[in-house]
Amino acid sequence: MKKLSRREFLRLAANSLLSLSGAFALGGLLQFLSYEMDPAPPSQYDLGSAADYPPGSRTLLMHIPAVLIHNNDGYLAFSLVCTHLGCTVEQKDGQYECPCHGSKYDGNGYVTRGPSNTPLKKLRVEVTETGSIILHMEQV
């Protein structure tokens, strides 16, 4: 290995220390900007009394946005956020259609037309002892 002269060594040391402090500053900047100011969206919603959702009903909950279905098998819910790029799908004759890129889903949330390739997110529905419905936002 070539012997490093004093001048070269000092220059190398100064440069690498400068780069290092630059990297620190950059890291600090990224950290500074990584704070999430807004609270994360709620993980569950209280939908009120189960009696409000009679058998055979299909209720759009646009504030979530999700749909709650009460059929013979009980309650079933899925999110109305398109799995392609996150626009809210619109209900049209029992189907769901995305206004942004045209994905379509059937009444059970399965893709009938691309570009989306994943069904709408199924959500867990809990009926409490007191008879109210809690919608959990995690995937079933």
Add this chain to the structure above:
Amino acid sequence: MKTIPAFKKDNQRLRAAQFARVFLLVLGAFLFIGASLLLTGNVNAAQNRQTASTPTLIPSPTPTFDPSRLASPETPDVPTQVDQGAVIFWGVCIACHGDRGQGLTDEWRLGAYAEDNNCWESECHGSDHPPQGFEMSKTLTFPPLGTASALGRFENAQQLYDYVVVMMPWWKPRSLTPEKAWQVTAYLLKLKGSLPAGLVLDETNASAVPVHRLVTTPQNENTAVFFFIGTLMLAMLGLITRDFFTRRETASPPNLTVVPATRPNFFVHLHPPTIPAAQSRWRYTLGAGGMAVFLSLVLLVTGLLEMFYYIPTPEKAAISVETIVSFVPLGALVRNLHYWAAQLLVIVALIHLARVIFTGAYSAGRKFNFLLGLSLLVLVILLDFTGYVLRWDEGIRWALTAGTNLLKSIPYVGTAFYIFVVGGREPGPAALIRFYSWHIYVLSLVCGIVMVWHLFRVRRDGGIAVAPVTERENTTRITRADLLKREVLGMFIGGIVLLIVAVFKPAPIASPIRGSTILNADSSAPWFFLWVQQLLKSGDPFLLGVLLPLAVIIFIGAMPYLFKDVKQNELGYWFPRSGQIVQLIFIIISVIIMALTMLSILNPI
């Protein structure tokens, strides 16, 4: 003293210049006449608006009830929104709210319904009401509408409208169409004395109209703008005609290599005092770079002005934009200029790029500046997108959602990058303030620096363009005065076009985003991203929405390095033979992007 260029050639050039001048003169005259015609049309419209007034309200009650209070309000031949509102109020609301909005007072009840003056005990609204009627609770109150303290729960006309359209009339809610509900809202404001004169209420301005305070609408400012355009055109004509008569003496000015009594300052690095005449030909440069600088200056000034009123919070953003447009004097002009200058800047930048490609100006020694220019294009598009988002109305909802979710689709670092850009896990208040900072500070600053660098490199790399071989020995220079004149002329033409577009085609604004209620949100991307939206309709977000557009930009930037330089003797002409591969590739890319954009326009979802 240097040699004077060949007489014949000079003569030809002179003739062409004369023709161009006459053409501009005729064009200017046409524009001026057109503007004047439109101006008079505007005056007529304003007069019409003035003659249409609302019916005067009858003065305070008399001991004996004046039956004319029950008469239908008179409307002029061309009823305004508030006139129509008065008629609806008379037909629908008056029974419970009184003829002056005083509420169901005893005076009104006994006077107006003399024969059966007790609403509850007769068969009208008691429990034995007729089938088409309804039962009215005795505890129901009919708050007065026209007094100072009335309508206390509503802050702005939008809130009042929202209530009216959903809750009124009491016995048959939601029976008013949106149009009629707006008319009634206007009439209620008139009763309150807070209806701005000449304003037609709708979802794009109602949030900015307070219920309890009268704001003044600016007078029709288009007249003033047209006078401004007129004076600009006269000045332009003056410039051209003066030039027309004095041109002969200055056609071939002496060779000025050094401007006496000037010391170069930094500005001279960006804007030279004189430039070689052979380099600067409109038909070669198209003036696109200069126009881009002018548009950037317009954007800087109008943007700074907008900052004095714009409030970057989700509740206030769209409302403050409505305020700028509807109430701030000359505010609509400022916003429309900002909007259109931004759109034109994208187009002018693309024309500039095409010019550079089709004249081979990217090669030898200018490769780095080509990269700078391309990054300016990217910065301008990012500035356009972030600025577009700042409206924070229903028009941007899906563009923001889909556009930012593209970041999430990047593997591994997607979510972190998303939070870095958006400031949260979904678009919210943090996203707005962050986009505001990106737009007015970070991107603008970087764009300004790169722009100055780009201009500096143009000079460093040997001037605006390479002259054709036959002209390279020509040392004639354009004098400072002539150069400035050309620039001023370009600015005048650009400015006039911009002003006319800004007056006739207002920048879009939709109703403010209010929580999760989605009101006919526009689902198409901003026009310069329509091709990406069209691509996204057919598959994977990361591949088609992130990688592909990025690859296109990187490939265009790499072309000067990948392909052979244009031969020196071919520079200075359009479509040099040795640059044909690059030109062909650029044409193919452009055609594909334009086709995708057209497809997206023709097949909206």
